[in-house]
Amino acid sequence: MKEVIVETKVTACTLDEMSPSMRQLVEKAKAMTQNAYCPYSHYHVGAAALLADGQIVAGSNQENAAYPSGLCAERTTLFAANANYPNTRVAALAIACYTNGHFTKDAASPCGACRQVMLETEHRYGQPMQVILYGDEVCYVFDSAADLLPMHFTADSLKTE
Numbered sequence: 001m002k003e004v005i006v007e008t009k010v011t012a013c014t015l016d017e018m019s020p021s022m023r024q025l026v027e028k029a030k031a032m033t034q035n036a037y038c039p040y041s042h043y044h045v046g047a048a049a050l051l052a053d054g055q056i057v058a059g060s061n062q063e064n065a066a067y068p069s070g071l072c073a074e075r076t077t078l079f080a081a082n083a084n085y086p087n088t089r090v091a092a093l094a095i096a097c098y099t100n101g102h103f104t105k106d107a108a109s110p111c112g113a114c115r116q117v118m119l120e121t122e123h124r125y126g127q128p129m130q131v132i133l134y135g136d137e138v139c140y141v142f143d144s145a146a147d148l149l150p151m152h153f154t155a156d157s158l159k160t161e
Contacts, residue, residue, distance in 0.1 A: 006150045011141040015134070018141075025050050025094040026134050028058050032073065033098035036060040044098040045073035045108070049081045052089040057081040074114035078121050089125035093118065093145075096134040107133035107140045110148065118145035123154045 015023055025048050032046025040063050048058040059076030074095060081090055097108040110118065110133075122129040128144035146152055 008147045008150060009143065010147065013139050013141060014137075015139060018132075018139070021050070022092065022094070022132060022141075025056065025092060026096065026132055026139070028056055029073075029094040029096040029132075029134060030098070030103065032058045032060045033096055033103075034060075036073065036098075037062045039063065040065070040067070042099055045095065046098070047073040047077040047093060047095045049077050049090045050092040050094075051081060051085055052091050053085075055085065055088070057084065072111060072114050074110050075117050078117055082121060082124070089127055090121050090129050091127075092130040092132065094132040094134060103134070103136045105135055105137040107135035107138060109133060112149075115145070115149040116153070119149050119152050119154060122146065123156075 015026060028048035029046045032048060033044040036044035036046065038044055038061055045061040048056050050056055057077060057080050059073050059080055061073040062076060063070040074093065078090065095110060097104045118129065118131065122145040131142040131145055131148060133140040142148055
């Protein structure tokens with residue numbers, strides 16, 4: 001038996017330390033938190049995807065009394081981007097959370113299902129998708145969605161030898 005260590009590179013920074021285009025993307029994600037429909041969790045999540053051609057597609061979480069019927073902001077955003085611009089790569093995705101009257105001080109992390117959809121979007125276009133997790137005190141920037149889901153499952157996993 002052998003122990004394997006899996007490491008993930010992440011950059012911790014503040015919003016002010018980001019490039020103007022990434023700050024704009026985060027600000028769009030923050031604004032989208034106000035469009036969230038979350039009467040049950042009261043956890044407003046907004047996401048914004050920067051497409052390779054410079055367009056921004058955004059979304060928010062949409063809850064439902066039948067909990068499994070709702071959808072996270074990351075997935076509403078990526079599904080909208082992929083459905084409306086199927087030939088345009090998603091270059092970056094920013095995520096922000098607002099609850100109890102303020103944005104979270106620490107960056108909120110996407111659920112496993114969203115991580116899998118992020119990975120599939122990245123795999124679809126064959127290039128990394130930067131992921132930015134916003135927090136009032138700290139933001140985390142990942143160079144690739146794959147960094148959020150080590151030991152991941154993709155279409156390559158389905159290939160037989």
